Amino acid sequence: MRLGLAGTGRIGTAHAETLKGFDEVTSVVVADVDPARASAAASKLGVEAATDLDALFAAGLDALVVTAATDAHPGLIMRAVDAGLPVFCEKPVAADITGTLAVIDHISSSSVPVQIGFQRRFDAGYQAARRAVADGSLGWLHTIRATTLDPEPPPAAYVPHSGGLFRDCGVHDFDIIRWVTGREVLSAYAVGANRGASFFVDADDVDTAAVLLTLDDGTLATVSLTRYNGSGYDVRLEALGSLSGLVVGLDDRSPLVSAEPTFAPLPGPAYPGFMERFRPAYAAELAAFLDVAAGRCSSPAGVGDALEAFYIAEACELSRREGRPVEVAEVRR
Incomplete structure (x- = not known):
């Protein structure tokens, strides 16, 4: 090929x-x-x-x-x-x-066929979470907690053209919440803050945000986003159910420090960024594309999936600006 x-x-x-x-x-x-x-x-x-x-x-x-x-x-x-x-x-x-x-x-x-790059779908941890939700081993879900915490901000010149924190960064969390749970997002309530560099304010963006999503089966999902996580690159998802729960992204390189005196520190070092954290997922994603291109399977992440994640990001941005919960239906076209 x-x-x-x-x-x-x-x-x-x-x-x-x-x-x-x-x-x-x-x-x-x-x-x-x-x-x-x-x-x-x-x-x-x-x-x-x-x-x-x-x-x-x-x-x-x-x-x-x-x-x-x-x-x-x-x-x-x-x-x-x-x-x-x-x-x-x-x-x-x-x-x-x-x-x-x-x-x-x-x-x-x-x-x-068209495949869109949502590499988290090819990460072994997220795939295990999806299977656990689908086979019922977690029971019914009550809470999803997702985080994308960057260790440092992108260059100032990038921010005005990034689309903003929700569209540029949170969109991966929005997609993976849909994919892991198999549910759609009905509403979003988002708040943002700026305590870092002024270029975020200049670009009418935020450097930190918290989001509450309501899924169509009543599950609540929270998403935490920041450009300033000094401990390192931290991308995780917790799926919490009536029978059990599990965590994606908790490994030896997770940038988590326990305050408990008897807890041994994780060996580290923390992942410096997304390329290092998701290197195996990127390879698996491209291998899947070769199958798509050869006609052996259909696209595992199409333009429709990208649109749905974008709708959620739009609802978050509108919510942040207007200070109210926003139904995703409000931003559909």
């Missing part, structure tokens, strides 16, 4: 390195809006470089991986589908709901 990859930033370069290691992949061709960056990545990884996107699409590809900037996602997804190329695209599909719906409308009549 000959794969193209558009966007050779940090995650794109990592994906290209993973993809070239699969036996099924005979070659990888990379491109970027900055040809020099694509050439440097190709030289480092021992893959091919295309001079631009037109050259990439003309390179005889079997499928395309999109890791470019968000504003390029809609055009690349639609172009790939129009060319008959199965496409994997890192989230989000587009920068907003309108753009996401435009992509959905454009590709709705096509049978070409």
